[in-house]
Amino acid sequence: MLSQRLEHRQVYAGAVGNVLEWYDFAVYGFLAPLIGKVFFPSDDPVASLLAAYGAMAAGYFSRPLGSVLFGHLGDRIGRKPALMLSMMLMGAATLGIAVLPGHAEIGAAAAVLLLVMRGIQGISVAGEYGTSAVLLVERAPADRRGLVGGWVMAACNLGFLTGSAVGALVSTLLGEAAMAAWGWRIPFFLGALIAVHVLLMRRSLEDSPLPRDGTASLPVLEALSHHYRTIGMIVCLVLPVAVTFYMCFVYASSYLVERMHFSTAQALDITTLALVLQVVVAPWAGHLADRYGRRPLMLFVTIASLLATWPLWWAMHQPSLAWVVFAQLCFALLNGIGWSLTVPIMVELVPARVRVSASGIAFNLCLGLFGGTAPWVATWLVTRTADDFAPAWYIMATAFLALLATLRMPEMAGRPLSR
Incomplete structure (x- = not known):
């Protein structure tokens, strides 16, 4: 105890x-x-x-x-x-x-x-x-x-x-x-x-403990020169959850107020409820990943995102508050599972000598280039195409890249980490 x-x-x-x-x-x-x-x-x-x-x-x-x-x-x-x-x-x-x-x-x-x-x-x-x-x-x-x-x-x-x-x-x-x-x-x-x-x-x-084979003199350079494929794989795996998070909790919240004429209080209440669900889902999803493996759950998240994003985006454009809440909670469920899986995956795929450098570069590169810019990309896509569903296609494209990365990802659940 x-x-x-x-x-x-x-x-x-x-x-x-x-x-x-x-x-x-x-x-x-x-x-x-x-x-x-x-x-x-x-x-x-x-x-x-x-x-x-x-x-x-x-x-x-x-x-x-x-x-x-x-x-x-x-x-x-x-x-x-x-x-x-x-x-x-x-x-x-x-x-x-x-x-x-x-x-x-x-x-x-x-x-x-x-x-x-x-x-x-x-x-x-x-x-x-x-x-x-x-x-x-x-x-x-x-x-x-x-x-x-x-x-x-x-x-x-x-x-x-x-x-x-x-x-x-x-x-x-x-x-x-x-x-x-x-x-x-x-x-x-x-x-x-x-x-x-x-x-x-x-x-x-x-x-x-420090790695048994010693520390790298320049970990960042070693990570970029020897493990760039793994860094690219992690970027692809994090991509859909990063884009979906900012798309649903930043862009969609503003869209509900400005275009769908929901009140600011309603938009904030929906976002809060979705975030509470993600808090609850994350440890539960991590437990399932320990029991059944990372790949099966990542396959579920990526395939579900490919199949469900368009219908859920349609639901978010309905004037019914119930439809919007349902769609946001579904996005939060998939996003919470995906986020929780990326944490152990990005640690397990990289050797200890450059683990902090490689995982940090991959995560912040993805979040900075694609996650943080998602609301601007969504606005630009809608303006250029006059299609309110353009952001949904963007999310689906990122899910497809994550699916390809998942199919190439080794299963590391339960295996010892490289020291």
Whole structure:
């Protein structure tokens, strides 16, 4: 019983950092209109909002740098030191945003400093997710690696939910005027406190032993030169879940309000319900992957996405709230299963010498190039083709690539990891 409690503590200490990463993402997105007015004042509120979202995008653009930095540290020095550093950077940057003077106090320097803080957060995110996934899956028993990976993914969704809830709660309690003046800083102060909690928990985190064949002198270069096929396979496997997530929880939510005339509250309620389902599904899917293997479940997800995406997209275009909720929950179910599977898969396919580097490059490359751009791609496709179902074809194309990658993927469930 004691060993089981210690194991649970290790999983919590490793995965809880992802709660903060996605908490920050949700808080910034929720408060972007207020942040835009403080740091990018303009007579045009749309211009201020776009500038605030531009600062948000800086976090995505800095992710490749984070993959290189933390991939090198994680493979050369150890997973635990990389995780401690990523959390210190995230905590410092989040606190920096909380105390940063606005444009009224220091002029244009405020916007520059906000961009720097967002860039540091992006570097931290790139190191946190990949490194924590690698460490936890490496430390897990062979028959529980999928379950542990599922908890990593559940933590991400839980952070997103927490961020949205905290932003909404603080806004409701303080009111519009206080929120615009200073209340928007409170969620970021809470984020800094979460970072301190994570650091304290991680002091007792056990690190993975370094590879028996030694560490690579330049892990990133070795990963790109010797394991580019595996990196490409991981990108294809992550592709449909990354695109579907941003398509359904960013693009579709805006579409429901602007084109389908649902209220903002209804759109947010649907998104929240879908995220709750993903939190529940992720560990369950990881358990099934341990029992039946990664390939059978990935085949289910990719084939189901190919067959069900068009009908579900049709359901989301119906004026009935019930149809829309049904479609979003089905997408959330497939997406939750797919996300949870990618965590152990990207760790198991790569040798230990370059595991953090290769998995981090693959994940952040996919998320940056295809996941984060999905709402813009969807908007462009609909505008160019005048076909509201163009995003569905895009999702189906990514599912087809994932299906091809799954058919070539070796089954690693229950097998020992390469050391």
